[in-house]
Amino acid sequence: MLRTILTAALATMAAPAFANDSVAELGTGGLILSRSDAVAMQSEDLFISPEKVTVNYVFRNNTDKDVSSIVAFPMPDIEGDPNEMPALPEAQSDNFLGFEVTIDGVDAKPQLEQRAFALGIDITADLKAQNVPLYPFGDAAKAALAKLPKDVTKDWEDRGIIIEDTADDGSGMQTAYVPFWQLRSTYWWRSTFPANKEVHVSHRYKPSVGGTSSVSFFSEGQFQSPQYDTYKTRYCMDQTFENVVRKAAKANPDGYPKYYESRIAYILTTGGNWASGTIGNFKLTIDKGSPKNLVSFCGDNVKKVGPTTFEITAKDFYPERDIDILLLEPSDNGGNGG
Template sequence: MRAAICAAILFVTAPALANDTAAVLTTGGLEFVSHGEIAMESEDLYISSDEIRVTYVFRNDGDEDIDLLVAFPMPDIVPDHFSPVAFPTGPSDNLFEFETTFNGTPVDATLHEYAYAAGVDRTDFLRGLDLPLVPISSEALNAVDELDDDMIRQLLHMDLAIPDEFDAGAGWETHHWPNWTYRATYTWEATFPAGERVTVEHRYKPSVGGTVGVSFLSEPYEDYDPASAYRQKYCTDDTFINAVRKTLTDPDEPWSAPFSETWISYILTTGGNWAGNGIEKFRLVIDKGSEKNLVSFCGEGVKKIGPTTFEMVKENYWPQQELEILILQRHGDQ
């Protein structure tokens, strides 16, 4: 499972302006719009499995100051209770440990939270049951599992819960876990002075997916070819594949490579929403974490700039696809 990480700030015209670009806060969330006078002059992006850091420089090309409600949507949290997904572990009121500054001044952002199941907003329903909205929290896990049978049946019908049957040594038992998607957006008011630049900085903890072993060396099965899928998604070339094959402890067992997979997704295409439809200067740095780790992603002109870091720099960049990163983390001392 993977969770998408949003790459660009979205602007919502402030409700006080009361025109056709006014923000509407509905049960489905904030309606985001870009602003034709605001250009993204640069984006400096750092991605690792431990932290996302991004610095934007925006420029108001208009003749008047612009007051905006700035919105930053966080990656969805889609619970997967049966796969090794590393979810953020911050407090429930700031799960991603999100921090932001506007021209160097810390911003006290407002958190908007929603819960979805089967594409339907179930936020009010869950709040009516006094259930925590963060589905991966221990509070939510315990609260759902303690509901009575009638309510569990209703949650199952609404795709808000998932059953788990297992034998822990005392006979078969059934538990139920939260199954809704958690969606969060931070917003704050900001003024973009006419003809001037402003700097917006964020940092937060990513949500990453992965496997306990290497899966893309396996033979094709049914209609799925792991090697082809990874080549298309992560640009795993022959050099990368051969480097992994050399580490196999059993040449006949593709899972014997001493790595686990980490997946990070980052949405880049929203960078085309600004005036000029692009990012005037874009810099990406990806940190694989350890010199023993391997990394693969699709990019042009990528340079190694440190023992664990790789850089890509573009001008007048109009992203056409999202960024998908594969990090192979070496096991222990192997």
């Protein structure tokens, strides 16, 4: 049996916080295959929207021997920092992106491997010894920390595992110890690519959508650098997009465009290490959600195929950059879309 390893790229790419009203997005990605001349990616159909990400692959083992594989899907690393809460679709669950996968139409049952770290040191055993859940943002972890013996609390605070935090819980300002560790999570399962046959693999999850309650790159009647320069490069904002922003600002007596930002990051460049290194047939569909939303992203030969959808197709495609999507959503239900 030939052996190889499949892994999924889900690297953490938290966007910089522009203000206290910003929430960072976590970059997500798709399956990649460790270098192998046996399994080729015949096609990839990628769909991205604010509500869901779906990826449908067709792999083919071009050899006369079966390929036995471990398939892994690393979730993005998350930091238990009360001051830097990322956008988590399933905030109380270990499966915080709602990840699911099927192989040839059959639901796979992936196992979840989790490890916790503080200052780069593995503290998984420490947490388990005190019955503290590894997931740092769940209510269960906070409740377990409240029951820790005083000597353990002091030790963990000294080691950077927990920190003291003061916040209003609805009954006034309260001080409690909260998680400060990093969680690394990976879903994995075993799979076989039969000789000279296709295998259809599909996975889906809810994206981590970052946001800002205003347009961070436009104020006082003009685009503001360096934020504007960063966005221009990252999202390829064109003249039409910018003109709509200017028009919205002029229409508002306060002089700022009545939109708020949403941001989605998809890691695409980690792919390409399967047989031939390219995707035979690649299709990307981006859905901006509402016809009134503005959308900007980088790509060649983009076609608008519906009121809210845009499409890119390519043959023998090799990904050279990641996909970063900027959405401007009307804050007053106005806007013309674009």
